[in-house]
Structure formats: structure tokens, C-alpha cells
Amino acid sequence: MPSVTPDGNDTASDDADRGVLETSTGVDATGIGIVGGATAQVDVTLPTPRDEDDLDDDGVVLDDDATVVADAVLVMDAGVVTAEEVIEPATAIVATASVAKDGHERLRPRTSEVALQSRRLGDFEAGRESSDLLTADRLLDPAHAVRPEPEGAWRHLLYTLSGRRVNLGDSKRARARKELDRRIAAPLQGGAKFVPVLSRKGGVGKTTITMLLGMALADAREDRVIAVDANPDRGTLADRIGRSSGRTVRDLVRAQDDVRGFNDISDIVARDHTRLDILASDADPRVSEAFNDDDYRSVAEVAAHFYSVVLTDTGTGIVHSVMNATLDRADVVVVVAGLSVDEARLASETLTWLETNGFADLVRRAVVVLNTARPGAAFVRADELEAHFGSRVRTVVRVPYDPHIASGSAITFRDLQAQTRAAARQLAATLVEGLRQQAAA
Structure with a gap:
């Protein structure tokens, strides 16, 4: 229901003129009205949530103290809420300014420039990855990784008797030898x-x-x-x-x-x-x-x-x-x-x-x-x-x-x-x- 200000004006119509959405029309868009010395409409396209791992892969950092406020009008008694204070920097969305018919500046994100963690410098097609990103650390499940046979008499015996299920790793002597071999194998320049x-x-x-x-x-x-x-x-x-x-x-x-x-x-x-x-x-x-x-x-x-x-x-x-x-x-x-x-x-x-x-x-x-x-x-x-x-x-x-x-x-x-x-x-x-x-x- 529209409210009336002390001067008799209908705030709903004013909000409509200023570009503030009365209600959210969808979960894919968030309207944030900024009221102060100047008013701006910020439309932020939110990624469709999948799971926490997907968000991490896309470079989105979730903070325990962060709260996403949708379809809200932020009003400050003193000062103006800036776009930098509203838009989370970790989302890596760059906003562009446009001027509406009513003369107010409106900020719209350039969603095509969203930075993906998997992209390389010089790759401008979002969602495409180069083959060097298919590393063993990324693809192999550590729970199913095959460890080499342990060195050491009783360790190897236990490994054999357990049907290769119990692997305690190399003995202290074997680890020392492999460390020496690693030092010997260091590359020589020139x-x-x-x-x-x-x-x-x-x-x-x-x-x-x-x-x-x-x-x-x-x-x-x-x-x-x-x-x-x-x-x-x-x-x-x-x-x-x-x-x-x-x-x-x-x-x-x-x-x-x-x-x-x-x-x-x-x-x-x-x-x-x-x-x-x-x-x-x-x-x-x-x-x-x-x-x-x-x-x-x-x-x-x-x-x-x-x-x-x-x-x-x-x-x-x-x-x-x-x-x-x-x-x-x-x-x-x-x-x-x-x-x-x-x-x-x-x-x-x-x-x-x-x-x-x-x-x-x-x-x-x-x-x-x-x-x-x-x-x-x-x-x-x-x-x-x-x-x-x-x-x-x-x-x-x-x-x-x-x-x-x-x-x-x-x-x-x-x-x-x-x-x-x-x-x-x-x-x-x-x-x-x-x-x-x-x-x-």
C-alpha cells in the first residue's frame, strides 16, 4: 500500500519515477535503490546457486558475515550509499553508467566481463578452458589415488598381506634415500x-x-x-x-x-x-x-x-x-x-x-x-x-x-x-x- 509523506506526495509514484522497483519480479535480478543526495538504480544479475564447490570454482567467495539483500531500498540518514559499498567486490562485476529519461544515472553491470578463475590471460570466451588446466591435482580423487608400494621390510609385508589395502608409506631409511636422490637430481644450469x-x-x-x-x-x-x-x-x-x-x-x-x-x-x-x-x-x-x-x-x-x-x-x-x-x-x-x-x-x-x-x-x-x-x-x-x-x-x-x-x-x-x-x-x-x-x- 502506498504511503503518504508529510508534503502529501505518494511515495509509490515517486519511487516509480526514481527507478525503484516496488517488488521483485524474479530471482535472477536484484534492484537496489539508493536514496540520498542522488538516487541510482543498480541492477545486479546474481548467478544461479549450485553448490559451494561450484561457487569456489567460479571465483565467488562466500563470507560467513556477508548477507545478500534482495529487493531492498537502502536509505541512509546521512550521506549516500555508493555502488562500491553495495556491490560485493568478490563477484568481479563491473558496472557501467547510463542516463535514464528522468535524468538520473543508472549503473548496469557488464556481465560479459565476469572474471572466471579458470580463465587464462588472453582468453576472452567465458566458460572455455585451456588443456593445461586438466591437472592430476584437479581431476584425481585423493581417496582413490594409487600410492606407490612402500619400501621397508615389514611395511611392504603388511601391504602385501592386507591385499594392498594398508599402506603405511616408506620407512625412515627409504625416505632419507629418496631425499638424497632428489638433491642429486637437482638441475644444473649452464x-x-x-x-x-x-x-x-x-x-x-x-x-x-x-x-x-x-x-x-x-x-x-x-x-x-x-x-x-x-x-x-x-x-x-x-x-x-x-x-x-x-x-x-x-x-x-x-x-x-x-x-x-x-x-x-x-x-x-x-x-x-x-x-x-x-x-x-x-x-x-x-x-x-x-x-x-x-x-x-x-x-x-x-x-x-x-x-x-x-x-x-x-x-x-x-x-x-x-x-x-x-x-x-x-x-x-x-x-x-x-x-x-x-x-x-x-x-x-x-x-x-x-x-x-x-x-x-x-x-x-x-x-x-x-x-x-x-x-x-x-x-x-x-x-x-x-x-x-x-x-x-x-x-x-x-x-x-x-x-x-x-x-x-x-x-x-x-x-x-x-x-x-x-x-x-x-x-x-x-x-x-x-x-x-x-x-x-
């Missing part, structure tokens, strides 16, 4: 990374550490890893995998100009079960000319095109024909120290020689490996050695004694003791992190 393995004394396990490091890298990484035997004399790196291609670094030096693809390299290198490639040294005693720095540069140039990490098993000592070329290409060096007084001193003197011959930066980034080559108690206190080398280099890693390695036969990574594999992975993870830090610097 070109190939060169890592020589050094020692000034024979018999400390330099070739063994080269093999363990290479196997741990190749086992966890997706890119290619190669270990080059750069011993000027007879090296034994290829002997530690039990496989031989019958080719050596000398063959690669001769064929360097004819290498067109990786197939040309794969005919020369040998590969172990972890996908580590080995380039053997020259074992022919009739060869009169030793492998020299020019030969190494030729091999390194070819290897840099096809491998991400190039390990170099250097000869015994520091001053020999290949060392200068090896250090010139080095990104990080690994120095091997045995657990005896003389072996520890020679390793420390190796660092001093590098510092005094222009490679102090390599010493700061170096990794020292304390290799236990003999069973039983060590001759020296390993904690003291670790403290000494830790004051000079970035990281110190201990590798335990392993009878599988001590036998001198071919090394199979999966046959090593668990603590030996863990130490090799720790060395590989430390190396990769050092290479990544260097690239970021």
Missing part, C-alpha cells in the same frame, strides 16, 4: 661441469671414489654422466665396472673430428648398470707417447657437448702432463685423503699446492673425502681430520670400509653395503649443491 678427483698419493682410493661418485650421480640423475680415466700411465678405472668397449681415450682423440652425435661416443665408452659411462685410459704398454694435456683438452671438448657432468680420475701426484688442463676446466675438485698420518698430510699439502698455484677458489669450493680403505679401527682420529679439512674446504665426507670394494674386483653399486651407498649419495648431493651454488653466484 654447460657441462668438470670435476677432477685428486690425490698426491697412490692407494688412497682415488679411482674408487671416482666410481662411487659417478655411480651415485648416474643412478639418480636423468642427464648423462661420464668418468674419464686421465692417468698418463696405466689407469684402472674401466676395470672397476667389469665391462670394456675395447676402446680408450686415444680412440676418442683420433675420432674427435668425426663425432657427429652421441652414437659416435657410445661406441667408444663403456656403460655400467647405473648408466655411468667410462672412458678408459690407454692400457697398451707399446704406446710410446703418454696421454697429455692436449689430448685431455680434445676429450673434454667432445665430452662437454654430450654430458652434463664430467668426472676425471687424474693420475697420482699433482705435477704431470694432464693436471694443468684438468684444473683449467675444473668447476669443483674432490681431494681424497686416507686415514693415516702421511696420507692426511699429503692431502692437506695438495690443498696448499692448489692455493699457491692460482687455484685458491677451487680449494674454497673443494670437497675432501676421508676414505676408509682398510678394515678395523682407523690409524688416526677421523674427527680431528674432519675438523682440519673442514677449516679449509667447503665440505668433508666420510666413506666407510666396504669389503666389496676392497676385493679389487668390479664394483656393483647395488651390492655395496647400505652405509657405503648412503655415503656415495651424500657425496654426490654435496657436489651437486656446490655446483648449483657456484652457478647462482
